[in-house]
Amino acid sequence: MSLLADAIHSTASAIIVIDVNGSVVDANESAYQMFGYSKDQLFGESVNKLIPLALHQQHQQHIETFFTDKPPTTIMGKGRVLEGVHKNGISFHIDIRISSFDRDGTTYGVANIIDLREEHAMSRLLAATQEIAKIGSWRVDLDTNTAIWSEMVYRIHEVDTGTRISVEDGLNFYVEEHRPVITKLLNKCIEEREPWDIELKILTSSGKERWVHAIGKPVVNNDGQVVGLEGTFRDIHEDKLNRLEKENALFKLKRTEHLSKMGHWQWTLAPEKIEWSEGLFELWEIDSKTTPPSLKDHNKYIHPEDQERFFTTLDNSVLKSEPYTVDFRIETPSGTKHIHAEGTPQFSDDGTVTGFFGTAQDITDSRASFLRTELLNTRLTLALDAAKTGVWELDLISDALSWDDRMFALYGIRKEDFGGAYDAWANGLHPEDRAKSEKEIEDAISGKSAFNTRFRVVWPDGAIRHIRALAQVISDRNGFATNMVGINWDITDEIEQDEQLRASNERYALMTQGSSVGIWDWPDVSEDYEYWSPKFYELLGYQNDELQSSLENFGNLLHPDDSERTFAAVDAHLSENTPFDLEYRLRTKSGEYRWFKGTGQASRDESGKPVRMVGSIQDVNERVISASNLAKLNEELIQFSYRTSHDLRAPLTTSKRLAEFIALDIKENNLEEASANAGKIARQMARLEELVGDMLDLARADLRTENDELINFEELENQVKERLSWMIEESKCTIDFDVTLNDEIVGEKARYSQIIENLVSNGIKYRNTKNECMFVKVELSDDNENVFINIEDNGVGIPANSQSEIFTMFKRFHPTIGSGSGLGLSIVKKHIDILSGTVEILSSDQGTKISIVIPKTVR
Amino acid sequence: MNSVSVLIVDDSEEDRYLLNRQLKDTGLVQTIIEKEDGQQALIFFKEHEKNRKLYPGAFPPLLVFLDINMPFLNGYDFLKEFEPLRKEIQAESSIVLMFTSSEKNTEENDAMAYDFVKDYLVKGQFSSEQLRSRILELD
Numbered sequence: 001m002s003l004l005a006d007a008i009h010s011t012a013s014a015i016i017v018i019d020v021n022g023s024v025v026d027a028n029e030s031a032y033q034m035f036g037y038s039k040d041q042l043f044g045e046s047v048n049k050l051i052p053l054a055l056h057q058q059h060q061q062h063i064e065t066f067f068t069d070k071p072p073t074t075i076m077g078k079g080r081v082l083e084g085v086h087k088n089g090i091s092f093h094i095d096i097r098i099s100s101f102d103r104d105g106t107t108y109g110v111a112n113i114i115d116l117r118e119e120h121a122m123s124r125l126l127a128a129t130q131e132i133a134k135i136g137s138w139r140v141d142l143d144t145n146t147a148i149w150s151e152m153v154y155r156i157h158e159v160d161t162g163t164r165i166s167v168e169d170g171l172n173f174y175v176e177e178h179r180p181v182i183t184k185l186l187n188k189c190i191e192e193r194e195p196w197d198i199e200l201k202i203l204t205s206s207g208k209e210r211w212v213h214a215i216g217k218p219v220v221n222n223d224g225q226v227v228g229l230e231g232t233f234r235d236i237h238e239d240k241l242n243r244l245e246k247e248n249a250l251f252k253l254k255r256t257e258h259l260s261k262m263g264h265w266q267w268t269l270a271p272e273k274i275e276w277s278e279g280l281f282e283l284w285e286i287d288s289k290t291t292p293p294s295l296k297d298h299n300k301y302i303h304p305e306d307q308e309r310f311f312t313t314l315d316n317s318v319l320k321s322e323p324y325t326v327d328f329r330i331e332t333p334s335g336t337k338h339i340h341a342e343g344t345p346q347f348s349d350d351g352t353v354t355g356f357f358g359t360a361q362d363i364t365d366s367r368a369s370f371l372r373t374e375l376l377n378t379r380l381t382l383a384l385d386a387a388k389t390g391v392w393e394l395d396l397i398s399d400a401l402s403w404d405d406r407m408f409a410l411y412g413i414r415k416e417d418f419g420g421a422y423d424a425w426a427n428g429l430h431p432e433d434r435a436k437s438e439k440e441i442e443d444a445i446s447g448k449s450a451f452n453t454r455f456r457v458v459w460p461d462g463a464i465r466h467i468r469a470l471a472q473v474i475s476d477r478n479g480f481a482t483n484m485v486g487i488n489w490d491i492t493d494e495i496e497q498d499e500q501l502r503a504s505n506e507r508y509a510l511m512t513q514g515s516s517v518g519i520w521d522w523p524d525v526s527e528d529y530e531y532w533s534p535k536f537y538e539l540l541g542y543q544n545d546e547l548q549s550s551l552e553n554f555g556n557l558l559h560p561d562d563s564e565r566t567f568a569a570v571d572a573h574l575s576e577n578t579p580f581d582l583e584y585r586l587r588t589k590s591g592e593y594r595w596f597k598g599t600g601q602a603s604r605d606e607s608g609k610p611v612r613m614v615g616s617i618q619d620v621n622e623r624v625i626s627a628s629n630l631a632k633l634n635e636e637l638i639q640f641s642y643r644t645s646h647d648l649r650a651p652l653t654t655s656k657r658l659a660e661f662i663a664l665d666i667k668e669n670n671l672e673e674a675s676a677n678a679g680k681i682a683r684q685m686a687r688l689e690e691l692v693g694d695m696l697d698l699a700r701a702d703l704r705t706e707n708d709e710l711i712n713f714e715e716l717e718n719q720v721k722e723r724l725s726w727m728i729e730e731s732k733c734t735i736d737f738d739v740t741l742n743d744e745i746v747g748e749k750a751r752y753s754q755i756i757e758n759l760v761s762n763g764i765k766y767r768n769t770k771n772e773c774m775f776v777k778v779e780l781s782d783d784n785e786n787v788f789i790n791i792e793d794n795g796v797g798i799p800a801n802s803q804s805e806i807f808t809m810f811k812r813f814h815p816t817i818g819s820g821s822g823l824g825l826s827i828v829k830k831h832i833d834i835l836s837g838t839v840e841i842l843s844s845d846q847g848t849k850i851s852i853v854i855p856k857t858v859r
Numbered sequence: 860m861n862s863v864s865v866l867i868v869d870d871s872e873e874d875r876y877l878l879n880r881q882l883k884d885t886g887l888v889q890t891i892i893e894k895e896d897g898q899q900a901l902i903f904f905k906e907h908e909k910n911r912k913l914y915p916g917a918f919p920p921l922l923v924f925l926d927i928n929m930p931f932l933n934g935y936d937f938l939k940e941f942e943p944l945r946k947e948i949q950a951e952s953s954i955v956l957m958f959t960s961s962e963k964n965t966e967e968n969d970a971m972a973y974d975f976v977k978d979y980l981v982k983g984q985f986s987s988e989q990l991r992s993r994i995l996e997l998d
Contacts, residue, residue, distance in 0.1 A: 508927065642963070650960045653983030654873045661880060680873045 036087030211240035223291035261362035303329035412459030428455035559585035595624035651684035763793035864917035884987035890917035897932030919950035
């Protein structure tokens, strides 16, 4: 052969010639060495013998296709790494280029095979490195829009190695939110040759999220054009998650410290270093970018009063290598803060102190709320103590009752004797109140009603106390009653006071009803309103509320003559506190004025100003009237005694003097004069006799000594005429009696007799001598109720200006005519009064008519 | 003073008689006029023109003996009326002596309040001699 043939045999590449059946027809020396076969072992064998079994079928098809198409030299698998199989069974990477030629009408195929084992070892190393670093490489050919990925890149994407990937395919693996980022970086790299280095998230073909670190840079040709991109691709998922978790944890710590107003610090001894958390800087209100203050620097921050305690605590802790706890105040720009700090030493394995770790917390707010709670508690305790109020709590689940000390006092039980059960309360209850109270508790627990009740408890010594109880049921979130909290207090005194007040009110009501005193209450002396008791109204003849009770109406009821002095007395009492006690007249409903005794007393405020006035009225009409009558009677009596003494003495004095003159006259023998004077004495004596007689009649008129009897008026007429016979004869007067009575009249005959005799005698005495016929007429008549006595004369009458004094004693209206005692009409009036009768006198110079009405006496 | 004119005002005829006689016993009195009550006495003064003529030299009477208890117009009522009248009729020379059986101090005081009432005599308690000295004491 030729030089070429020797060259073919000596080349490092294995050359194998096959026929259309794929059988080896020739091979060079390198081929035998590469695959480990001898010439005899390989000639006539299928080339598949050199291919891994798995690829046999595919390879056979390639051969058939190859001989049909007869292409020019082709790189098999387009430079893909193929595998060959050594005789010893070990496969190895090869690179194959195949071509064909014809000889003597037969087509042969030629394969040029390069053993890639050297190169593959390098590639393995790279692959291993990539495997360990989880880093892959890639390259993009912009012309063909093809991405070339390393094995690791495929693995990261969970895509079969060798799968064709376009640039778009590659970008689509990125998660949606990161896709625009990488697209933008890619474009920027192509346009501006800017490399990138970024951590992004992809979704693998199986849908798993992975964090990747992608680095890229442009590939530039000799002309300076960007023809492609290349870079690395690394799976950083676990790293990234760890980092994120750490960041998150740190973030949470920061937030926690901020929210709980806390901070922490770390003091490392060798080398000495102090580290503060941001929270601590925030607490101390120092810029966190500055170096944290050392322990010594803290005298700047700690409240002067707390410094000694703070430093002593920390020094001790360092000295003894013990944890510490200390509360102190710091001064910050925003004000004083209360800090609670705790710290602990840190030890190395051999037990030496390496540093300290500590925390500090702002407890200003919690301290304030603690103080507030304490204050409230103190106040509550004081209030409960003062009100002797006991507090109890009932655990509805365990039925356990807890009482405070005050509860025991309320139930008269000693704490040590008390079992603490609900039963103890129920046993203390008054038997009559037990059922009711237990039901009320049940109703309260079931939410039917609020627990607001009162009951009695029986103390061990038998004393009964009234207890007022209020309670509230406490329910859990599901509305299930779990606890009941309540208070008890003793209302025995209150109830007793109420009872006393009620009794007192009742007494007052009975008193005011029973007594004759009407009460008024003027609750505010600057107002018109008054209260009038029912008796007050009754005394005035009104129904309750028939007349509005007011000062104004009181004024309206007052007698006009009493109004001024009554109100003056009220004013004087209010301003000067002079006693208000006087009598005044009030108009009753019937229009009649009655006398009342009024009293009143004002109550005053601290300054002495009157606020209220309460008083009473009492009907004293009878007393006032009878007192005034008495005064009149008294006056009459004085008059009477004066006049009688005068009228009795005067005739005696006169007669005595006349007797002296008579003696003198006789001595002087002047007998005529003596005789005249003796006549005068006789007249004086007659007058005296008459006066004494009348006085006896008058005195007798006052006495009710005589019994009622049937009066025979005919007999009475005769007696009167008989007694007045000398007068009648002398006067020449006609005396007529006209008696027309339906009934027999019963009464004191002497009174009727004196009335008629006196009036008839007056009629005769004061006759008018100018009349031709002088008369005195007596008429007696009756109806069912009364006896009428009319006595009429045609005498001189009673002078008009004296008619008001007709019945006054010792009045004589016609001294020239008669010489009576002046007592006649007084005697008549007295008799009529005693017989409860009335008398009217009509008199003129034509005569006098006297009309007397006397109620009949019922026998 | 032996020509005194006197007016006696008293409703008691006997008392007028007694006083009249006692006055005569004093020897001081020349004329005595009697009236039965205050009303009559007042009329006597009111009719002064007529009475001056009727009782020449004796009107107005120098002394008026006045009883208190009299009908129609008693002694007090007379004094009340007489006070202005005596000026009106130029009878201011007349003086009044109360002449009564009342011993009440109040009555005496009421009467003596008039400046022209000069004395208060209780009936029956003085003799003619005593009456004479009382009149002389009046100056």
